[in-house]
Every structure is written in structure tokens, then in C-alpha cells.
Amino acid sequence: MLEIPGSQRGEKADRLAECLREVLADVARVERPVKCADLYIRDLDNSVTVEEVMTAVAAKGGSSAHQIKPGQILGRGNSST
Secondary structure, three states: OOOOOOOOHHHHHHHHHHHHHHHOOOOOOOOOOOOOOOOOOOOOOOOOOHHHHHHHHHHHHOOOHHHOOOOOOOOOOOOOO
């Protein structure tokens, strides 16, 4: 395991992981650990798509949409609770 110090460590770690994936493609699997959290969003308009939510969450969180793992959309519609 490697740890990248400094204020730009996230970007540097992403670049290093990508380079290692290219070099070690047939030899090893390269993963970059990241902190995760569950996020529940309420009161979405029915016209909003999962992709739009992923893009918005990624933009606000400073990550890319492919790092967002959406769950199932529950209870869409006119709920009074």
C-alpha cells in the first residue's frame, strides 16, 4: 500500500493508480481506497434521472460520476409522509 502526502494527494493518487493499472494490467488489479458514505435524497421531482442525480452529487462532492454508486429510487411520486 502506498500513501501520497500533500494537499493534492487525491489527484496524485488517482494519476498514480491509473498509471499502475496501465502498466500492471495483465499482472495485478490496482484499487484506490476512498472514503464512502450513504446519502439519502428526498423530494425529487419525478422527471429527475439517476444519471442527473449522480452528476449533481459528484459535482458537489468534487468527484467524478463514475465514483458514485446509486441505489434504488424508492417512493417516487406524491407521498404525504
